[in-house]
Amino acid sequence: MRLGGRLAAAIEVLDDIGRRHRPVADALKDWGLSHRFAGAGDRAAIGNIVYDALRRRRSAAWLFDADTPRALAFGALLLEWDETPESINRALEGDRFAPAPLDADELQAFAARQAGDAPSAVRADIPDWCEPLLERSFGGDWVDEAGALAARPPLDLRVNTLLSDRPRVLAELAETGAAATKLAQSGLRIPPIAGDGRHPNVQAEPSFRKGWFEVQDEGSQVAAELASAQPGMQVLDFCAGAGGKTLALAAAMDNRGQIFAHDAEKARLAPIFDRIRRSDARNIQVLAKPAEVARLAGRMDLVLIDAPCTGSGTWRRRPDAKWRLTGRQLDVRKAEQAEILENAKAYVKPGGRLVYITCSVFRDENHDQIERFLDANPDFASLDHEALFADRLPGKTGAARIDRDRGIVLSPLRSGTDGFFFAALSRRV
Template sequence: MPHVSQPDVRSVTPAARLQAILDLMQEVDSVDRPADAVISAWFRARRDVGAEDRGPISETYYALLRAHARLGWWLARHGREDTPRNRLLAFLVLDGKKTRDEVARLFSGGMSAPAPLTDNERALLVKLQGGRMDSPSMPEEVRLECPAWALEPFRNRFGAEFEREMAALLTPAPLDLRVNPIKAKREDMVQALRELGLPAEPSVSAPFGIRVRERPSLSRLTMLKSGEVEIQDEGSQLVALLMDARPGERVVDFCAGAGGKTLAIAAQMANRGHVIACDVMEGRLKRGAERFRRAGLHNIETRLLASETDRWVKRHKGTFDRVLVDAPCSGTGTWRRNPDARWRTLGAGLETLLPQQARILASAARLVKPGGRLVYATCSMLPDENEGQVASFLAAHPDFRVLPLTEVAPQLPPSAHPDYLSLTPARHDMDGFFAAVLQRAPLPPAA
């Protein structure tokens, strides 16, 4: 049984928590980085903020992000500037149901507390008092926190389930973990988490998954540092499962990033065979290599590519049993986990992503040996990035065919598509993921 650390009991006042949230809001707004990365760095730099406070601070901040469009609508309605401070004040009244006097006591200007309310801010609280976060006057895209560009694609994708799926994207994501079978057993890890007071249960579908229905301070989870578990959404675990990688095989994770799915694939292979984690970002591969070592996995090699058409691909055509293409995408399936991604354009748009995905898939397919398996995956729920890409690829590559999900993984939950893995938050309580399993035709028998 692994050693589990005791919780840090240091705590600050509710007013100091609000000031910390304001600081976080300003920090995130000032840099072009995803909010989760900024939050992690912010907490690392502030060791004085104890574990008892980190959870509530993070939860409130993410709740603010999930109400981004609606808070902006209320501020505009009352002619107020959309600033972090006004946004927090509106949130405390509309979501926290706090009175003007309660807010004033928190914004006291005392030690570590936010500065006192101005007359203009007090007037805003009066206008908002008794209101609700949702208003029948709101446009649909505001009420559902859906960027205008995604409204019609999502409506076409989900049909009658549109509002239900958008509502699910506004719920907090659970903490999903994947046990590393090289180092630990799932039942032992579940017990260790429960001893920390966490509501941990085995995942419904992922054989090595654990779900925790709250967001603890990760510093308490010593099994993360030891490589016994990794943070990985259950849907992502199922994508890796579709590779069905066997001990002794040669496997490529073509867009490996920091190696989350690479770890799961290498563990499937019981540390035997050869896995190559490829990416065009050296920093990601270095972070991945550290995770591989921590996990005790020695069958993984990292490979930095200049582009998706790197000469390495040509030199290794037709030599791999399994190839995963976890393509760069819009990330719409992760919006409940990364709510800021709805509104902040930190990467390429669809006009760039769609042709890039097609190029990556076509190039990576060259690596697959006859009879081998190619898995194309995204964390998007937009058909153009998913079924559309697969259809175009198959039309241009008649030597590949789809292996239906019911054939390759009948144990997985019913999908929104008969042939592909198509997961959604409302239907499966996982991030939105898509995966297609394709097989290259085997060589004809010798005459």
């Protein structure tokens, strides 16, 4: 397929997403199934246009003063593919599968917008209602921070130190362009793709099948490292989900001690069993029944909460979620987080640690939750997060926003990771 056919397909997918309010992954999968003539390269390029259009939706719509699938797809090429209106129109000439080229009105709108200053929410590529949330979280840097959440993400991997080490995995993946991460001690990073490129299918690598590495954002890896799980500990991963942090904790503990992986929604635990087998983690027990977890009350050295949240820190990877999110959903998440914190505290033994993590950058889900919890639970105290970060990641404190008493924020702009929040509390003896 030429650019014109790919552009037309992207417009079709964006229209499907808008009309049927569908997740982008589902819409792209269905398009591929109904257009089997499209090769892997075509599907990747179409997906790139669609994802770029959703990441940059506000600024793409601004360019043409229109929020149509056509405007978003053309805007994506102009903003992320180093195209110009002239280069796009030339590429569409003679392509019977292409959409109509940019017309005089569109070219005039584009020229006028280029000469003007876009509003802050447009430059940040966010819904208007999120502006005060991000400004409260990031202060004067909020536009740049939000803009970084609209960029293409890298592909991050975590080396499973139970079975391999970073130099060995780097050698295995040399052709992918992987390099050691700057923060995570066992991380590898494959840089963001450009244009119509695509990331390598690392899960097809023999080294992945052998359990030598997992796909995991560097920010998630750092959060697991900050949790400071040690060999011999008794650990409860209270919202384990698919088990990414569970496996990272098992490696940090060198298979010594015990990790109990639990999730209130059993279906979320489904992937963890194959991942445990492949990783050679032997100190993990999966507990799906509430009665099984209840027996752990007051016995845990470490309780980790990877709390359900808005996912605002993952907007680079899930840009459609940015536009589906509502204030009502934020309120629901905040209530869930408060309830989980209250439930999880019962499992922490005196002198033990309660760790709270989200993949959100909203202060409402992060610092505010910790402050509320501490006010209501005087038997818990905040750790010194500046000292904790400096101890676990020496010389890297400038890579995060650290509130000594309330927690640590990682972000694409500051840390080069997805957006994460981490807080650690200790139970008084």
